[in-house]
Structure formats: structure tokens, C-alpha cells
Amino acid sequence: MVVASKSKPSSSSELGSLFAAFDKDADGRISAAELRLCMRATLGEDVSAEDAEALVASVDADGDGLLDGDEFARLVHAEVEEEERHRGLRLAFGMYEMEGEGCITPTSLKRMLSRLGAHQEIDDCRAMICRFDLDGDGVLSFDEFKIMMSA
Template sequence: MSTTANTTAKFSRVNDEELQKVFNQFDANKDGKISVSELRDVLKAMGSRYSEDELKRVLEDIDTDKDGLIDLSEFSTLCRSSSDEVTAALEMRDAFDLYDQDKNGLISKKELHLVLNRLGMNSSVDDCARMIKSVDSDGDGNVNFEEFQKMMSASLMNSDIGSKP
């Protein structure tokens, strides 16, 4: 079993009262939130080893209010997620990071062009600009992680629809 799946399997057996106790135990400064460093300690205690980048990605994926901290509700979601969901979220972030060459949280037409051509998919910068425009919901000319997730979800849904008889 992978580290992510192992950790999630341990968390999924926790009831609400136990969850609150675990949350309180690892909320070291008792502010009602878990920071990245506190999250690292939680996962380390559960037997998991994550790099700083992986921890930041996990935090970004579960920090729904985007305050940089995990509250009890977000912690509960993390703990009760299936291992497949956690693994899929990490894989989605890894895929995004592949395209985000300058690590600024955005995929530009130049970055998309570079990666697609490295993958053997010949496309022009103009083609890439059109691809980005089709998913660029905030109109900034780039694809952020949320737009990337929507694009990938739509792509998966279309491929599922197309593969059915």
C-alpha cells in the first residue's frame, strides 16, 4: 500500500470524537488551525513521509478557504477522503506542475507549447493560445490550477462518453 493510501486508510477509521482529539493533539499552538509544519508532524506521526513540496500541495488541495491553514472541517475532509481521491489530487497537482515550468502557479501559452512539443505533440504557440483561451475562465491568458482541474475533468468526461458504445 502506498504512503498516501496507508495514511488515508488510518484516517478513515476515525470517528468524530476521535477526529477532534487527533486534531487537537496536532494543533500545537491551540489556535483551531493546523499549519504546514503541524500537518507535517501529523503525517509523520501517522508513519507518512512527505517532502515540503508535497505538503504544500496537500495543503493547497484541502485548504478550501485558502487561508494557508487547515481547520477542523478541512481536516475532517482530508481524513475521510478515500485514498483514490487523495492520490488523484496529488497526481493532478503533479500533472499541473509538469506544465507550470516557471512554478508561478500558471500555465502560459509558451509553457504549454514547450511541454506539448517535448511530448511529441507538434503545436504552434497560436494553437496553445487557443487551447488556453477555451478554459481561461478569469481571462488572464493563462491556466491556473482550478482551470486546469476543470479542463482535465471535462476531458475525462468527454473521453468516457466517447468510449461508450
């Protein structure tokens, strides 16, 4: 879920404007309810109350259940970094996928590893995939690939 607009705020004034837009009651703090409302209205993201509270809690340094300007900035920057990481993983996944099927197969893994100079037998590629193939279909989906890359 992305709190910031589709691009990273480039200045503290842009971040301040974004904070002001989320701070509906202009009290200098953003509640989970305000965060949720603004994410729905401005970004089209429907966030549950629990997820909004978890987002606030993830950066709420003083434990008051509200975001001040610094805490909000940390949340925005964390979300932007996560989005950039996700985009990088998508690119890497696309390199290994190569067959247009939306998954990494033993054959596509073998082909990519070979391009990288690591020659593996197809059975070795199957075994590599099996370690992270959570649904047992013999291939890696993007979600399984993300898990593999974070291991």
C-alpha cells in the same frame, strides 16, 4: 477537506480507532457536529456546519444524518482518493507549468506538447488555454487546470 489523517488507514483496526476518536459520545454513530469538532481538533481543518453536513450526507446510506462505521469508512476512503487525485494533478500541472510562475502559459504548453510529440503553433496553444481560462488572464491557474482535466 481531508477526514483521514495524512496517511491512509492501513487496517480496519486503524479505521476503527479513527472512528472511535470521532465518535465523541460513543454511541456508535458520528454526527456532523462530531465530524466538524474532530476535524478541527485533530486535523486543524475548520469545516463549516454546512460542509460537515454535506460530507455526512454524501455517504449516509440509511439517511439518518449520522455515520455508522461502514459509512465513515466510505467517507475516509473517498477523501483519501480525492487527496491522491489532487496530488497527481499537482504533479501534472508542474510538468506543464515549467516556468516557475504558478501557471501554464501558451509557451510552456507548447514546450510540453512538443516534448510529448504533439507539435502545436503558439496560437493553437493560446486557443487551448482560452477554452479553460475562466478569469481571462491568458494563462491557466491550477484551479483552471483541474477543471480542464475533469472535462
